[in-house]
Structures are given as structure tokens and as C-alpha cells.
Amino acid sequence: MKMNTQADRIKVQEYAAPYDLVSYLNEYHRSIAAPDEFWVEQSRLLDWKSPFSKVRNVDFGTQGVTIRWFEDGVLNACVNCVDRHLGQRGNQTAILWESDEPGVTEKITYSELHASVCRLANGLRALGIRKGDCVAIYLPMIPEVAIAMLACARIGAIHSVVFAGFSADALAGRVRDCGARLVITADASVRAGKRIPLKSNVDEALRSCPLVEKCIVVARTSADVDWDAERDVRYVELVDAQSRECEPEWMNAEDPLFVLYTSGSTGTPKGVLHTTAGYLLSCALSHRHVFDLREDDIYWCSADVGWITGHSYIVYGPLANGATTLMFEGVPTYPSPSRFWEICDRHGVTIFYTAPTAIRALMREGDDHVRSTDRSSLRVLGSVGEPINPEAWRWYFEIVGDGRCPVVDTWWQTETGTIMIAPIPGVTPLKPGSATFPLFGVEPVLVNNSGDEIEGAGEGLLCLKQAGPGIMRTIYGDPKRFFKTYFGRIPGLYFTGDGCRRDEDGYYWITGRIDDVINVSGHRLGTAEIESALVAHPAVAEAAVVGYPHETKGQGIHAFITVKAGIEETEKLLGELRLSVRRQIGPIAQPDVIQWAASLPKTRSGKIMRRVLRKLAEGQTNDLGDMSTLAEPGVVATLAKSTQARG
Numbered sequence: 001m002k003m004n005t006q007a008d009r010i011k012v013q014e015y016a017a018p019y020d021l022v023s024y025l026n027e028y029h030r031s032i033a034a035p036d037e038f039w040v041e042q043s044r045l046l047d048w049k050s051p052f053s054k055v056r057n058v059d060f061g062t063q064g065v066t067i068r069w070f071e072d073g074v075l076n077a078c079v080n081c082v083d084r085h086l087g088q089r090g091n092q093t094a095i096l097w098e099s100d101e102p103g104v105t106e107k108i109t110y111s112e113l114h115a116s117v118c119r120l121a122n123g124l125r126a127l128g129i130r131k132g133d134c135v136a137i138y139l140p141m142i143p144e145v146a147i148a149m150l151a152c153a154r155i156g157a158i159h160s161v162v163f164a165g166f167s168a169d170a171l172a173g174r175v176r177d178c179g180a181r182l183v184i185t186a187d188a189s190v191r192a193g194k195r196i197p198l199k200s201n202v203d204e205a206l207r208s209c210p211l212v213e214k215c216i217v218v219a220r221t222s223a224d225v226d227w228d229a230e231r232d233v234r235y236v237e238l239v240d241a242q243s244r245e246c247e248p249e250w251m252n253a254e255d256p257l258f259v260l261y262t263s264g265s266t267g268t269p270k271g272v273l274h275t276t277a278g279y280l281l282s283c284a285l286s287h288r289h290v291f292d293l294r295e296d297d298i299y300w301c302s303a304d305v306g307w308i309t310g311h312s313y314i315v316y317g318p319l320a321n322g323a324t325t326l327m328f329e330g331v332p333t334y335p336s337p338s339r340f341w342e343i344c345d346r347h348g349v350t351i352f353y354t355a356p357t358a359i360r361a362l363m364r365e366g367d368d369h370v371r372s373t374d375r376s377s378l379r380v381l382g383s384v385g386e387p388i389n390p391e392a393w394r395w396y397f398e399i400v401g402d403g404r405c406p407v408v409d410t411w412w413q414t415e416t417g418t419i420m421i422a423p424i425p426g427v428t429p430l431k432p433g434s435a436t437f438p439l440f441g442v443e444p445v446l447v448n449n450s451g452d453e454i455e456g457a458g459e460g461l462l463c464l465k466q467a468g469p470g471i472m473r474t475i476y477g478d479p480k481r482f483f484k485t486y487f488g489r490i491p492g493l494y495f496t497g498d499g500c501r502r503d504e505d506g507y508y509w510i511t512g513r514i515d516d517v518i519n520v521s522g523h524r525l526g527t528a529e530i531e532s533a534l535v536a537h538p539a540v541a542e543a544a545v546v547g548y549p550h551e552t553k554g555q556g557i558h559a560f561i562t563v564k565a566g567i568e569e570t571e572k573l574l575g576e577l578r579l580s581v582r583r584q585i586g587p588i589a590q591p592d593v594i595q596w597a598a599s600l601p602k603t604r605s606g607k608i609m610r611r612v613l614r615k616l617a618e619g620q621t622n623d624l625g626d627m628s629t630l631a632e633p634g635v636v637a638t639l640a641k642s643t644q645a646r647g
């Protein structure tokens with residue numbers, strides 16, 4: 001990797017780096033050139049019940065893919081995240097919870113976490129859950145969500161966490177796809193002082209999920225809920241009856257740990273499957289280096305556990321490293337836009353990891369909300385989920401971090417499981433807006449549209465030649481789709497779906513998705529999913545959804561709707577369309593703009609020209625590009641004049 005010493009790069013002078021750039025790069029190159037040797041050494045970060053004899057069995061082949069790591073090793077992820085810390089850290093806080101209500105907190109030590117996890121694990125076993133069964137978790141940001149994940153891991157059950165902001169329909173689809181036999185939920189969630197019912201969503205979802213036998217319900221509030229005496233089990237009653245000890249299930253390194261659904265370009269969300277050892281090791285290693293984890297750190301990742309960031313960097317990474325992980329139930333702006341920084345002050349947070357959408361939203365509220373707080377405990381700031389624009393990066397660095405804290409912009413995906421490209425604090429000179437360099441074991445390549453590799457500086461599709469042990473193993477129940485989506489496009493390489501530029505210093509700059517996935521406030525959504533929620537409305541003939549640049553959300557959702565003949569384009573219908581999306585997916589997928597379209601621009605072969613719709617959504621009506629393949633040229637001019645409804 002060529003390094004330039006000139007100064008468009010920020011080096012945080014005060015930061016006491018754990019090692020220097022040369023030794024980091026040497027170690028990185030060794031991880032690529034001699035992966036077996038490198039990963040044998042790193043594997044000592046985990047405790048193994050019995051060791052592995054083979055490190056890697058990986059082939060990103062043109063006919064099929066093999067990804068197996070440490071394949072004859074035996075271990076348990078929960079034991080690695082909890083039990084092994086009991087000797088030294090039994091009384092250290094493992095989970096530090098701050099509720100929606102400011103200052104209402106709970107500290108759970110590693111010993112307490114162990115007891116709670118064992119009790120629930122025993123409870124799950126008592127309800128008939130065994131190794132290999134799938135358990136769906138639909139919980140808000142309360143400690144029980146981590147306890148539930150770890151309890152599953154302890155007994156070898158595969159967890160499938162569904163973001164609590166998803167609707168009953170979205171939950172039902174995910175529960176059915178993974179064949180879950182049990183659901184863990186809460187009566188309600190609490191956000192910004194409001195209660196949002198959860199159990200009633202589960203009741204509705206389970207009407208179409210015949211495999212689910214039991215539903216465990218945590219009482220977060222005192223809300224009244226409907227009760228099915230045959231099916232529903234009170235969390236407290238279940239765990240109170242159980243022992244504080246629970247023999248773990250010893251798992252093969254490649255046994256599944258969890259499934260997590262994520263949106264793709266087409267079709268229904270994909271169940272991304274991660275397995276035990278490789279995933280956990282990659283979580284522990286990346287968490288340690290990217291955040292420069294130290295003893296006594298108070299580490300906080302503000303993501304929701306319903307997304308991969310929460311899985312890897314609220315639960316598995318920090319706990320595997322024996323850290324204190326802060327979990328926050330509420331939102332950044334309640335009761336005021338100072339909330340994040342007040343939490344940092346209250347708990348002495350040293351490492352803070354959030355999304356650009358939150359940074360931009362808080363930046364808009366003005367610097368006073370930040371300056372009124374102390375934040376001197378902060379040492380490292382992280383960003384994840386979407387490209388961070390240099391302006392937001394600088395505000396985060398200068399205003400939030402007072403110019404003292406390196407900002408680590410971390411690029412990765414649900415599929416990669418853990419961070420792939422990111423700086424090391426104090427080690428990697430930073431460029432605002434760049435995720436900088438690949439981590440250990442990660443070999444990115446840029447290719448052009450014909451699949452040829454681009455050397456040196458240039459821009460292209462981001463692919464991975466090597467991805468380390470944490471990458472997904474398959475799409476649950478659909479290995480063909482797995483191969484086609486990720487390995488079918490560019491032979492021999494994992495295809496990320498992102499565009500990327502590499503500058504003359506070797507820095508990587510992610511430019512965003514090149515497929516029909518959009519990223520709204522760091523939430524990944526498939527345009528096809530939103531379209532199908534819209535066409536489900538009987539008045540709609542056709543719908544096309546595209547993303548457009550949005551000041552705080554990163555991308556907004558713009559829907560073009562063609563109604564059926566004889567249907568009127570009314571305000572009432574707009575309301576129904578929004579509701580249809582909320583019901584089928586959730587509030588995060590509700591379009592920001594709905595535009596009536598007498599017809600949609602199509603090629604002569606009938607394909608919707610999304611490129612043209614994207615331009616229209618961006619308001620660039622004068623620069624629509626090549627329209628020679630358009631079947632009916634008049635369509636676009638009509639569309640450019642048609643009405644749009646916002647909000």
C-alpha cells in the first residue's frame with residue numbers, strides 16, 4: 001500500500017496510539033500473505049473447549065463457495081462472552097443500561113449477567129428448545145435482549161432478532177422464514193416518553209406463524225396485553241423458577257449462531273447466517289483494535305440490537321472482550337438534543353460509536369447542546385452505517401470530540417458480520433469522509449463493470465478477495481441465492497453492492513450502494529420491498545421507489561405511483577399508501593415523497609428506467625441523461641410536472 005506523507009490527513013497528536021502505522025501495516029500484510037499463521041495466533045482471543053486442527057477452508061469459487069473456519073474446533077459463544085470473565089471480572093459491569101427516562105440506569109455485572117443468562121437458558125430448555133432450533137427475539141433496547149441472545153447461544157439455539165420497529169407483517173415473514181418455534185418479546189417499548197405496543201404486534205404476527213409454540217413476554221411497562229394462556233409465558237415467572245447454573249451446549253465452530261434479516265436489491269429480506277467461532281473471533285478482534293479498547297473503558301454503541309451493529313458491537317464484540325457495554329433505550333433528541341452527551345458525562349463514556357444520520361440530526365440542532373456538556377471522558381468516536389459526509393465528520397471531530405478524539409469511520413455490512421475497512425485510533429492518519437484502510441484479513445479490490453480489477457487509484461465496484469472469518473456463511477434456507485447474490489456477479493470475488501473510490505494514497509472512500517438498496521437513516525431497505533407494500537393497495541397499478549439525497553437521513557424515499565384506471569389521486573389515498581407501508585414493513589420505510597405518475601418511464605422491453613426516476617427525485621429535470629431507449633418519450637415530461645406530496 002502506497003502511503004503519502006503530505007498533509008490532507010489528520011493525525012490526532014495527543015492520542016497515545018497502541019502501536020505505530022508501520023507495525024500495523026506489517027501485521028496487516030502478514031494477515032493477507034500468511035492467513036493461517038495469523039489466525040492461529042488470533043484464535044487465542046477465544047476460549048476453546050477443544051482446539052481446531054484446520055484454520056481455513058475457504059474457496060470463493062466460480063461454481064460454488066466454501067467458507068469454513070476452525071472447522072473442527074469446539075466452543076460456546078456465551079461461555080466466551082460471560083463465563084470466562086467471571087474469575088477476573090465477576091463484579092465488573094458488563095451491561096450498563098440507561099433507560100429512556102434520563103438517569104434511570106441499571107448496572108449488570110458479569111456475575112449477574114451469568115445468572116440471568118443461565119436462568120433464561122434453562123427456561124428455554126424447559127420450554128422444549130434444543131440445539132439447532134430457531135428463536136425469534138422481538139425486544140426493545142432493554143438488557144433482556146442481550147440476555148436472550150446469549151441464552152440462545154448457550155444452548156445452541158439460533159437466534160433471529162427482529163428490530164422492534166418492524167411491523168407485525170414484517171415480523172411474521174421473518175418468523176416463518178427461519179421456522180422459529182418460540183418468540184421472546186415485551187409488552188411494550190418506551191421511546192421519547194411514549195409507549196409503543198409490541199406484544200399486540202406479536203399476537204397479530206403469530207396468527208400466520210403456526211410453528212410458534214410459545215411466546216415469552218418481558219414486562220417492560222405495566223401495559224395491559226392480551227394473553228393466550230396456552231402460548232404466552234411471563235418472563236419473570238419462567239426465569240424465577242430456574243437455576244442460576246446452566247451447562248452450555250458445546251458447539252462446533254461452524255454451527256450457526258444467528259440469523260439476521262437484511263434487505264437486498266430484489267425479493268424478500270434475506271436471512272444472513274453467521275456461525276460461531278469465526279464470527280465471534282472477528283467481533284472480538286475488530287472491537288479491540290478499531291476502538292483501541294483498554295481496561296476501564298466505558299464503551300457505548302448507540303445502534304439498536306435489531307441491526308448487525310448491535311449484534312457485533314453492543315453484544316458479542318464488547319462482551320467477548322470483557323468490556324463494559326452501554327445500552328441506551330431512548331432516542332438522541334429526548335428530552336433534548338444534549339441527551340447523548342449527558343449520557344457520556346453521567347457514565348464517563350470513553351468510546352462512542354454512532355451513525356452519521358444521528359450526527360447530522362444533532363448538528364442541525366446547534367453546537368450549544370453539545371458545548372453545554374463536558375465530554376472530557378471521550379477518547380474515540382466511531383461512525384457506521386452509511387457514508388459520512390466530510391462536514392458531519394468535522395463537526396463530530398471538532399465539536400463533539402473537541403479535536404482530541406480520532407474518528408473511526410467503519411465500513412462493513414450485515415453480511416460481513418464485522419468491520420472490514422476502518423482506521424486504527426491514533427495510528428491511521430485520518431481523512432474526513434474516508435474509511436481509510438482494510439482491517440486484518442480483509443483484502444478489498446475494486447473492479448470495473450466488466451469485472452476487471454482496477455489497480456492503484458480509481459473508482460469501481462467494491463469486492464473482497466479475502467474477508468476474514470466473520471463473513472456470512474449462507475442465506476438461511478437459500479444457498480443458491482447466496483451464491484448468485486454475492487459470488488455470481490464477479491467470478492472469484494465477494495461482491496459488496498457498494499461503489500468505492502481509492503485515492504492516490506490508497507485510502508478507500510465508499511460512495512454508496514450501486515444496487516436497488518437504499519440507506520435511510522442508516523437503515524437498509526430494498527426498494528422492491530417498499531414497492532410491493534405499495535402495490536398491495538388495491539388502488540395502485542404500479543409503483544417505483546428510488547432513493548434521493550436527504551439532508552439528515554442520508555437518503556430519503558421517493559415513490560412514484562400509477563393508480564388504476566378510474567381511481568382518483570386523493571389526499572386520502574396518500575394516507576392509505578403511507579399506512580400500507582407502515583403496516584407491511586414499519587415506519588422507517590414510509591416514503592418521504594409520493595408522486596403521482598400517469599405512467600412510468602420504461603425501456604422498450606418494459607423495464608422501469610430507475611436512472612431517470614432517480615434524476616427526477618433529485619430534482620434534476622434538465623439533465624436526465626441518455627433517453628434513447630425510452631419507449632414513450634412523453635412520459636418523462638409529464639412526470640417532471642406532476643404533483644409531489646411530502647411527509
Ligand code: WTA
Binds near residue numbers: 510
Ligand atoms: C453502508 C451496517 C459508507 C454500505 C453495518 C453497506 C457504509 C451498507 C458504511 C450495509 C460506512 C455501512 N461508509 N457506507 N462507514 N457502513 N455502509 O447491512 O452501503 O445495515 O453496504 O450494515 O451500509 O448496511 P448494513
